[in-house]
Amino acid sequence: PTKVSKICCIGAGYVGGPTCAVIALKCPHIQVTIVDLNKSRIDAWNTPDFKLPIYEPGLEDVVRQCRGRNLFFSTDVDKGIQEADLIFVSVNTPTKKSGVGAGFAADLKYVESATRQIAAVATSSKIVVEKSTVPCRTAESMRTILEANSKPNCRFDILSNPEFLAEGTAINDLFKPDRVLIGSLQTEEGKEACEKLKEVYANWVDPTRILTVGLWSSELTKLAANAMLAQRISSINALSAICEATGANIDEVAYSIGFDSRIGPKFLKASVGFGGSCFQKDILNLVYLSESLHLKEVAEYWRQVVEMNEYQKRRFSKRVVDTLFNTITGKNIAVLGFAFKADTGDTRESASITLIRDFLKERANVSIYDPQVPHEQIWQDLEEACGDMGIEEIKSSVTLRPTALDATQCADALVIATEWKEFREGIDWQTVYDGMNKPAFVFDGRLILGLEEAERLRRIGFKVTVIGRGNGM
Ligand code: NAD
Ligand code: UDX
Numbered sequence: 001p002t003k004v005s006k007i008c009c010i011g012a013g014y015v016g017g018p019t020c021a022v023i024a025l026k027c028p029h030i031q032v033t034i035v036d037l038n039k040s041r042i043d044a045w046n047t048p049d050f051k052l053p054i055y056e057p058g059l060e061d062v063v064r065q066c067r068g069r070n071l072f073f074s075t076d077v078d079k080g081i082q083e084a085d086l087i088f089v090s091v092n093t094p095t096k097k098s099g100v101g102a103g104f105a106a107d108l109k110y111v112e113s114a115t116r117q118i119a120a121v122a123t124s125s126k127i128v129v130e131k132s133t134v135p136c137r138t139a140e141s142m143r144t145i146l147e148a149n150s151k152p153n154c155r156f157d158i159l160s161n162p163e164f165l166a167e168g169t170a171i172n173d174l175f176k177p178d179r180v181l182i183g184s185l186q187t188e189e190g191k192e193a194c195e196k197l198k199e200v201y202a203n204w205v206d207p208t209r210i211l212t213v214g215l216w217s218s219e220l221t222k223l224a225a226n227a228m229l230a231q232r233i234s235s236i237n238a239l240s241a242i243c244e245a246t247g248a249n250i251d252e253v254a255y256s257i258g259f260d261s262r263i264g265p266k267f268l269k270a271s272v273g274f275g276g277s278c279f280q281k282d283i284l285n286l287v288y289l290s291e292s293l294h295l296k297e298v299a300e301y302w303r304q305v306v307e308m309n310e311y312q313k314r315r316f317s318k319r320v321v322d323t324l325f326n327t328i329t330g331k332n333i334a335v336l337g338f339a340f341k342a343d344t345g346d347t348r349e350s351a352s353i354t355l356i357r358d359f360l361k362e363r364a365n366v367s368i369y370d371p372q373v374p375h376e377q378i379w380q381d382l383e384e385a386c387g388d389m390g391i392e393e394i395k396s397s398v399t400l401r402p403t404a405l406d407a408t409q410c411a412d413a414l415v416i417a418t419e420w421k422e423f424r425e426g427i428d429w430q431t432v433y434d435g436m437n438k439p440a441f442v443f444d445g446r447l448i449l450g451l452e453e454a455e456r457l458r459r460i461g462f463k464v465t466v467i468g469r470g471n472g473m
Pocket of ligand 1: 015090113166
């Protein structure tokens with residue numbers, strides 16, 4: 001069988017962009033074209049000074065090496081489809097906002113329109129790869145659409161190849177993936193298509209880490225992996241509530257649990273709650289799938305992971321209000337960090353948004369600093385989150401500051417919502433203290449302050465509260 005020589009990726013977002021840029025880097029013999037309907041996004045990928053539309057450490061370097069060589073960004077979706085022999089569908093699959101399954105099911109309209117586009121314009125056979133995270137058996141619907149609309153002599157083989165990269169470490173995750181998963185129909189043609197995609201990854205990934213399974217297992221694995229990762233965080237966050245009430249220390253508990261080789265030390269950091277575009281969406285998707293299969297208990301089980309996360313966020317903002325003598329009305333709260341985790345400018349489902357909304361509901365004044373998130377993004381997120389408040393009202397209570405120190409000037413409380421390195425290492429606490437109203441409160445929602453660090457802050461004069469530790473710890 002001929003090898004893949006031209007790849008098209010539909011969707012130039014957080015997944016399509018980095019994933020296919022890395023394929024271009026590692027496979028100089030393959031031409032990779034990433035297409036998107038969003039012109040401003042494509043323009044940003046093409047900017048002469050590499051002001052890329054997403055912030056991801058190491059990404060710019062990869063794009064600099066390949067753009068114009070064998071990596072291209074374009075809005076010409078049709079041409080991209082026609083030229084390619086393998087097409088990644090890497091469009092967004094957000095939670096449905098209305099209709100059947102609203103609030104749970106994945107909205108597949110972008111996957112469907114991309115699929116219809118492929119069927120409409122393809123003039124030769126293609127391997128179509130689901131890169132987006134989709135409900136189990138979506139490949140079947142894609143195949144039905146493709147077969148019903150294709151031209152004679154066009155064959156479509158469908159593969160599932162979910163993406164496991166995490167934002168902030170995407171390039172490293174793509175260079176050295178724990179595994180690459182490829183699902184295919186177990187037919188002669190299905191296995192052949194699978195082999196061709198496997199060859200692409202084998203240019204840099206150890207073949208023993210490239211797993212080939214059935215289509216439906218591959219689709220379900222993606223939802224399952226995210227659900228189990230999120231479940232670890234909700235478990236540790238549930239324990240953090242017990243720690244705060246008993247004098248146990250969640251860091252010590254997580255450290256000690258993690259020594260059990262069956263559990264392992266990673267992904268056990270208590271926090272203000274998980275965010276990001278994937279965890280909540282994918283668990284709700286799994287809940288919906290379980291319900292539609294009449295597996296009520298299974299649905300309930302997974303739903304609880306999301307509920308625990310909501311509880312964690314509520315619990316944290318309540319602790320802020322309680323600690324500030326039961327009222328924050330008219331008080332100044334500095335929120336450090338707006339992104340959903342460090343090393344990304346992404347704010348989707350960020351816990352910071354929920355906290356700020358809660359503070360605004362209590363009529364506090366909020367000043368925000370984040371090293372990466374663009375200001376327009378912050379305004380847009382707050383407007384969306386604070387449904388009943390207009391943007392003018394929001395702007396009268398919120399200010400965006402250029403540095404962490406600026407944000408804390410005249411603040412009554414400082415809240416750490418994202419674990420940016422500069423908050424862990426770069427804060428001059430004495431200067432911050434001098435500029436704050438007294439008593440000066442610090443709330444660490446990201447466990448950046450160890451026991452000794454917290455003690456040092458108390459000696460300066462701060463009242464310190466850390467997630468997963470009782471008051472005074
Ligand atoms: P994104 O919103 O950043 O990017 C999707 C892009 O697809 C958008 O730019 C949009 O304009 C484009 N698009 C939509 N329909 C199109 C069409 N018909 N033709 C051309 N372009 C179209 O989304 P993302 O974060 O990259 O996520 C993509 C998928 O990958 C989702 O299913 C997500 O669940 C999954 N995923 C995301 C991550 C992550 O960390 N963000 C990780 C693993 C998997
Ligand atoms: C996640 C999965 O990790 C990745 O494999 C999948 O492809 C996409 O979804 P992402 O959402 O980008 O990746 O980041 P991740 O590092 O998983 O963090 C998600 C959220 O959980 C963040 O808000 C993070 O701060 C939080 N988190 C993570 C914790 O609160 N504690 C932890 O121990 C780990």
